[in-house]
Amino acid sequence: MAAFWRRDQLGPAAQALATARRVVITTGFPVATEDGGLAPETDGPGAALALGKALGRLGCDVRYVSDTTSAPLLEALGARALDVLDLSVTDTELETKAKAYLSKHDPSHLVSIERPGRAKDGHYYTMKARRITESVSALDELFRIAREQGTPTIGIGDGGNEIGMGGLPIAKAVEHGERIASVIATDWVVVSGVSTWGTYGLIGALSRDAGRDLLPSAADVRARLDVVLEAGAVDGVTGRRAPMIDGLAVEETLEMLEAVRALSAP
Ligand code: CA
Secondary structure (H helix, E strand, O other): OOOOOOOOOHHHHHHHHHOOOEEEEEEOOEEEOOOOOEEEEOOOHHHHHHHHHHHHHOOOEEEEEEOOOOHHHHHHOOOOOEEEOOOOOOOOOHHHHHHHHHHHHOOOEEEEEOOEOOEOOOOOEOOOOOEOHHHOOOOHHHHHHHHHHOOOEEEEEOOOOEOEEOOOOOOOOOOOHHHHOEOOEOOEEEEOOOHHHHHHHHHHHHHHHHOOOOOOOHHHHHHHHHHHHHOOOEOOOOOOOOOEEOOEEHHHHHHHHHHHHHHHOO
């Protein structure tokens, strides 16, 4: 990750969001389960809700958009204004459908947290280079179009295969990088060890600028992890239905949360 991390992104991304009026947030990444199936991972949805709540406290209207695979997690978390948008990357009407969604909701900003971005061959891949195109809605098209239209976009990721990672030197930095690297770029890209942590970094930067703590409580983070597990999420590394994020016990995420809170204190 250190090989493709880009500096000076968090501050400008937070400054852009501070003036946002209507933000669309997407998240949800299908990963391999222990028994070889696919399920949405724990990294992403809870953090997306935390960012949405922070932006809501700043007076911003927030919508969430995900697909049939991952939307149940956001629904279980109580995300209001949730759109389920199933788009196929091979649909010849893809661009038209993405434009229709954007023109209907007219977001001032888009944020992606741990959400698949297509690779150069037009398919979506897990970190282990498993092709998951049939299980992924092409929500990265919203970001491609938004960028064309001049709507600010922010991508948060940790593996190189997510929305926002386009243009970063992924190919040689990660295993299977040549195949899985996303070609979908965003105006600002937050690369972090775990996407949830990068999202806390962004909320921390918003908190610092606003002069108040907008981060979730540790109790909320734990409770939301339980909620997404109950709704069918699995850990992205082990594929287990366990209170973990990217193979790490939830305590490590809580430590990071408090470190961000300390750094962003007014
Ligand atoms: Ca991750």
